Amino acid sequence: MATLRRRVAAVMGELNFGRMLRRAYRFSDREAVVDLAGDQRYSYEEHLDRVARLATVLGELAPNDQDSVAVLANAGHHYVELWRACCSGAAVINPLNTRLAPVEIVAILRDAGSPAIVVDAAHADIIDRLRPELPELRVVVLADAGPDDRHVPHDVLLSELLAVNDNASLPDEPAEDNAAVLMYTGGTTGRAKGVVLSQRAITLACYRMQPVVAVGGPQSFLSFMPMFHVGASSSWSFYLPIGGRTVILPGFDAGRINAAVLEEQITAIGAVPTMITLMLDHPDFEPKMFESLELVIYGGAAIPPSLLTRLMDVVPDVAIHQAYGMTEMSGIATALTAADHRIGGPRLQSVGRPALGVELELRHRSTGAPTPAGEVGEIWLKSDSMMTNYWNLPAETEAAVVDGWYRTGDAGRFDGDGYLYLADRVKDMIVTGGENVYSLEVERAITSHPSVIDAAVIGVPDAVWGERVHAVVQYRPPPPHATAPTAAELDGHTRALIAAYKVPKNWTIRSEPLPVSAAGKVLKRRLREELAAGTDEAR
Secondary structure, X not given: OHHHHHHHHHHOOOOOHXXXXXXXXXXXXXXXXXXXXXXXEEEHHHHHHHHHHHHHHHHHHOOOOOOEEEEEOOOOHHHHHHHHHHHHHHOEEEEOOOOOOHXXXXXXXXXXXXXXXXEEHHHHHHHHHHHHHOOOOEEEEEOOOOOOHHXXXXXXXXXXXXXXXXXXXXXXXXXXXXXXXXXXXXXXXOOOOEEEEEHHHHHHHHHHOHHHHOOOOOOEEEEOOOOOOHHHHHHHOOOOOOOOEEEEOOOOOHHHHHHHHHHOOOOEEEEOHHHHHHHHHOOOOOHHHHOOOOEEEEOOOOOOHHHHHHHHHHOOOOEEEEEEEXXXXXXXXXXXXXXXXXXXXXXXXXXXXXXXXXXXXXXXXXXXXXXXXXXXXEEEEEOOOOXXXXXXXXXHHHHHEEOOEEEEEEEEEEOOOOOEEEEEEHHHOEEEOOEEEOHHHHHHHHHOOOOEEEEEEEEEEEOOOEEEEEEEEEEOOOOOOOOOOOHHHHHHHHHOXXXXXXXXXXXXXXXOOOOEOOOOOEOHHHHHHHHHHOOOOOO
C-alpha cells in the first residue's frame, strides 16, 4: 500500500492552470481573443505567444513566483493575457476593483505587498498620485511605445518589456498548492479581505464548468463584465479547454452587446437578470440578434418568471444556467441547470443543487449543528476549489474555515429534492416585531409584478418594531400617458404572495437603476445610507 501511495503522489499534479494553457496549443489556428474596443483579433497561436512573452516579463517584475502583481485596468485583450500569464505560474495576480477609492487601493497594495502594478492609460494618473505613499511600487502601463503614450505616468511601458522577449516560453508548471490569485473582496462591510486561491482551486473551478459551457461546437463567449471579479473566470478560463473564443466589450452597454451578439455570432453570454431585461428592452433589439445564442449564464439574483418566458420566446432552444457562488469558492458552488429552467415552476426561485465536487450543509448560525429539512440555516461549503486563506488575516480565516468547511454567511433552506433556496445574507436578515424576515423572499414577491425590473428590501430602525421592512423598487419606464405602479398596488400584489408581516411598510419607487457592485449585486449598504441621509424619498 505504501508503494501505491508513492506512485500516486508522483503522477498527480495536473490541477494547475499552466497545464491547461499548454493544452490549448492544439487550437493554434482558431481565433482566441477578440477585443472589439481596440479592433484587435488574435489566433490561439498569436495569443499564446503573447501570453508566454508576458509570463517572462512578469517573472522579472515579481522574481518570486508567489509574489502578487496588481492589475488596475478596464476589460480588454491585455487583461485576458495577464490572467493567463500569471496563472501559468509566472506570478500571483491581484486584480483591483476599478471602482475603489485611492485610499482603498493604497491599503490593498500595502497589504498584498505587490512589487509591481500593471495599469491601463485610463488609471495611470490615479496610481501616479499614490506614488509618494508607495515609493517601491513599479508601475507598468498597458500602452504602445508611441509618442502619446510616453506622456502617461509610468516606470515602463508593457510594449517595451515585451519587445525584448521574442523567444520567451511559458514557465514550468506550478505546483497545485501554489497560490494563483489574490482577490480582494468588495469590502462593503468593512476592511477588504484578500482571498488566496490556489492553482488547484481555479483549475477545478474551470473544469467544473465544462459540462455547462461545452454545449455544442466551437463556442464564442461575449465578455462584458469586469475582469477583476471572480466571475471574470468565464472570460479567461472556462472556454480554454474547448478552444473557445472570447469576445470582449469594455463594459455593459445593452445596444452594443445586442449588436455584438449578432455581428460576432456569439453563442454564450454571462449576465445578471437586470442586464438581460435591459438588452431585451433596448429600442433597437430584434429577435434575430439572439439567434446564435446557445447558452445564457446568470447569477446575482433569481430570474423573474416573466423574463424567463420572454427570453425563451426569443431563443426557444437556448440553454439557461444559473450559478451561485463567491470568491472564496473560486466561483460556482451550486447550479440551476438548463433542464431545471425548462421544467420551471417554484425551483426557478432556487439556486439549484451543489455543483460537481462541492459539499453543502445548512447549519445553525450559533451552534453549527445541522438544521432540519425545510428550516433556514447558514450555508457551509466544502470543496478543493475553496480558498486557502484570507491573506494576513489568520483570525478571520479561522472564523470562516471550520474543519475544512467554509462558512458563507448566507442563509438558505433545502426543499425535499435538495434544491437550495437562498434566504438572505445572515447580516441582512430583518427582525421586525420578533419575526425574521428574509429580504430575498420579499424581493422575489415584488419582482413578480410585471412593472418591476428590480427590487431591494432592507431593514430600517423602528422605535416600536425594532426594524421595519422597506423596499426600494425600480420600475419599467411606462409608455406615454401611463403611470408608475403605486405603493398601494405593489403592497396588494406582494400581500397576496407572502405573509403580512413580511410586506414592506414603506416603499421607494423609482425609474433609475439600483446601485450595484461590479458583480451586479445591489449595494444595500448604500441604500441604507441614502435612507438615513433622507436623500431617498419613501412613499
